[in-house]
Amino acid sequence: MHAQEKLTFLLSLVPFLIERERVSVDEVAEHFAVDPEQIRDAVRLIAVSGVPGETNTYQYEDLFDIAWDDFEDNDQIVLTNHVALDDSPRFSAREAAALIAGLQYLSSLPENADRAAVASLMTKLSRGASANPSPLAVEPTESDVTLGLIRESVAAGTQLEFDYLGARGTRERRRVDPLRVESMDADWYLRGWDHLRGAVRTFRLDRISDPRVSDTPISHHAADVTLPDTLFESSSDDLVVTVDVANSAAALLADYIPDGAVRVQLEGRVRTTVRVSHYHGLKRLIGSMPGVATVVEPAEARRVVAEWAAAGAARYEGDAS
Amino acid sequence: MSLENSAKVPVEERLFSLVLALLATENGLTKTEILSTVQGYRQDFAHTGDNANLERKFERDKDDIRELGVPLETVQSPGDPGNNQNLRYRIPRGDYELPTDIAFSPEETTLLNLAAMVWREGSLSAESRRALLKLRSLGVSADEPVLGYAPRLRVRDVAFDPLNAALGRGAYVRFSYLKPGEAEARVRTVAPLALVQHQGRWHLSAEEEGSGIRKTFLLRRIVSRIATTGKTFPAPAADESARALRELEEVWNAHTAVVEVEPGSDAETRLRKRRGTVVDGGTLRLHYSDINIFADELAGFGPEVLVGSPPELRAAVRERLIRTAVDHAQA
Numbered sequence: 001m002h003a004q005e006k007l008t009f010l011l012s013l014v015p016f017l018i019e020r021e022r023v024s025v026d027e028v029a030e031h032f033a034v035d036p037e038q039i040r041d042a043v044r045l046i047a048v049s050g051v052p053g054e055t056n057t058y059q060y061e062d063l064f065d066i067a068w069d070d071f072e073d074n075d076q077i078v079l080t081n082h083v084a085l086d087d088s089p090r091f092s093a094r095e096a097a098a099l100i101a102g103l104q105y106l107s108s109l110p111e112n113a114d115r116a117a118v119a120s121l122m123t124k125l126s127r128g129a130s131a132n133p134s135p136l137a138v139e140p141t142e143s144d145v146t147l148g149l150i151r152e153s154v155a156a157g158t159q160l161e162f163d164y165l166g167a168r169g170t171r172e173r174r175r176v177d178p179l180r181v182e183s184m185d186a187d188w189y190l191r192g193w194d195h196l197r198g199a200v201r202t203f204r205l206d207r208i209s210d211p212r213v214s215d216t217p218i219s220h221h222a223a224d225v226t227l228p229d230t231l232f233e234s235s236s237d238d239l240v241v242t243v244d245v246a247n248s249a250a251a252l253l254a255d256y257i258p259d260g261a262v263r264v265q266l267e268g269r270v271r272t273t274v275r276v277s278h279y280h281g282l283k284r285l286i287g288s289m290p291g292v293a294t295v296v297e298p299a300e301a302r303r304v305v306a307e308w309a310a311a312g313a314a315r316y317e318g319d320a321s
Numbered sequence: 322m323s324l325e326n327s328a329k330v331p332v333e334e335r336l337f338s339l340v341l342a343l344l345a346t347e348n349g350l351t352k353t354e355i356l357s358t359v360q361g362y363r364q365d366f367a368h369t370g371d372n373a374n375l376e377r378k379f380e381r382d383k384d385d386i387r388e389l390g391v392p393l394e395t396v397q398s399p400g401d402p403g404n405n406q407n408l409r410y411r412i413p414r415g416d417y418e419l420p421t422d423i424a425f426s427p428e429e430t431t432l433l434n435l436a437a438m439v440w441r442e443g444s445l446s447a448e449s450r451r452a453l454l455k456l457r458s459l460g461v462s463a464d465e466p467v468l469g470y471a472p473r474l475r476v477r478d479v480a481f482d483p484l485n486a487a488l489g490r491g492a493y494v495r496f497s498y499l500k501p502g503e504a505e506a507r508v509r510t511v512a513p514l515a516l517v518q519h520q521g522r523w524h525l526s527a528e529e530e531g532s533g534i535r536k537t538f539l540l541r542r543i544v545s546r547i548a549t550t551g552k553t554f555p556a557p558a559a560d561e562s563a564r565a566l567r568e569l570e571e572v573w574n575a576h577t578a579v580v581e582v583e584p585g586s587d588a589e590t591r592l593r594k595r596r597g598t599v600v601d602g603g604t605l606r607l608h609y610s611d612i613n614i615f616a617d618e619l620a621g622f623g624p625e626v627l628v629g630s631p632p633e634l635r636a637a638v639r640e641r642l643i644r645t646a647v648d649h650a651q652a
């Protein structure tokens with residue numbers, strides 16, 4: 001934690017301890033989602049802190065104090081003296097803005113169906129900030145009926161069935177134990193145990209059609225499956241492709257460039273490698289970056305992209321240049 | 322007291338001690354009083370002599386504390402208004418503390434946890450972590466969510482952080498902006514008013530210096546670093562972010578395109594799900610806000626899409642497909 005976050009933590013911890021009167025280190029650690037040792041360090045710091053006081057020399061009554069025996073023997077925290085701080089601090093303008101924008105982004109989730117409740121929550125956040133929240137806004141997420149059905153199937157403990165248009169262009173009916181809904185900006189995904197493949201798979205919500213909640217109970221519960229933090233994982237089967245991308249557009253390919261990939265700076269562009277599971281996805285990716293991204297090698301990758309673009313252009317044959 | 326070195330006092334202890342001292346004082350403390358008595362400063366205070374380093378540290382600390390939303394104020398000494406040394410500092414408790422009538426239910430706490438989670442990576446992750454700590458301070462346990470979510474709002478644009486900072490300060494900024502079709506980037510000087518994400522892309526709503534015309538810039542088209550000028554502008558009266566989103570929506574609603582899509586294709590499945598799409602057999606009526614970005618997206622679908630109208634879009638997509646085919650032709 002950086003110093004500002006540590007300070008925020010101290011200012012947040014004290015009012016909590018005052019309110020709880022006697023609470024175990026473990027419970028505090030779980031509540032604040034930090035390591036128990038960080039809690040103990042913070043309590044030790046608080047216990048020797050205070051105000052200069054009338055004498056300007058931090059006399060005993062000017063300092064915080066805890067029940068040391070209870071702390072050392074039982075790992076319990078009891079504040080026996082507190083100074084200066086009583087209540088929780090306000091949010092800063094940017095902290096409130098981050099929460100408000102986050103709520104806007106999530107507004108189409110089934111949990112947020114009560115518009116009035118969300119609006120009142122945003123108002124509370126504004127009132128709880130020390131200044132007007134920063135002018136930050138996020139377009140509300142597209143409502144997708146699939147999200148509601150996913151939630152229904154999770155609540156019922158049953159599988160979700162749907163048609164999925166895989167990246168290879170084939171449509172198959174899938175049966176999935178839903179594990180987690182994820183998103184990356186405007187793109188939403190379902191992560192679940194795919195019974196067709198017998199493994200965890202990630203599905204784009206906008207490639208799902210005809211979703212239905214089934215009667216079949218799930219066999220893989222979210223609590224039992226460890227899902228990686230990253231949305232996409234590379235596999236040893238991935239194809240490695242060398243591309244040239246304009247410096248100004250390199251950020252658009254960032255998700256496909258593996259960690260540690262070599263980047264060679266050329267004139268106005270960078271040559272690097274991307275990993276893709278197959279060329280069907282590559283052709284769409286490169287096709288959407290005309291003039292700013294080019295495949296260098298292998299030759300087959302170039303050919304796939306060329307054919308894709310040429311087939312597309314052929315549909316406009318006859319249009320004047 | 323022994324003459325300890327203040328370097329042995331951790332930063333957070335020094336900052337914590339300063340906040341406590343400033344909360345506890347009724348009339349405020351002068352800089353000299355603070356530096357000579359507060360834990361973390363007093364260890365380094367030279368009673369006779371130069372405290373320049375310590376004073377600089379104090380200035381930085383004040384900035385760091387204010388950034389957290391702590392209302393650290395300066396009070397002029399009533400008898401001696403011009404005198405800098407007699408400035409008094411304090412943190413008014415009423416402005417520091419969360420109003421007592423603000424409480425969050427378990428359901429609201431669950432929602433707020435999710436809202437903070439979206440900023441996990443990159444910009445605003447520090448702010449959202451701090452917001453979560455302050456929320457936890459209130460002691461409410463969140464409901465266990467029915468469904469696990471891992472939502473992410475990303476900011477890939479390096480311009481975001483400096484623009485957000487300039488927004489907070491009300492400072493004019495200068496940057497180079499490259500519009501498609503223009504050979505060279507042009508320098509713009511603007512008053513930043515809001516940052517909004519629309520269709521997954523970050524935009525800056527700003528007022529041009531001089532002309533006062535409001536413009537919307539795509540952050541990804543900013544091709545230089547953001548230079549923050551010293552010139553400031555008064556805070557806008559209304560919520561600029563809501564206005565900016567509305568304006569982007571108006572542009573979105575105003576532009577429509579008609580495209581044919583191959584049945585059962587990726588293009589059909591995904592474009593049908595695009596917001597506001599009207600389906601008419603194998604033809605889709607779609608909305609878009611920026612013709613260049615939309616043409617890039619449509620070109621990606623290759624032969625699965627055939628643009629019917631508007632003609633500028635049709636020409637733009639065709640041109641892109643030809644370009645890609647040529648760039649990838651056999652050597």
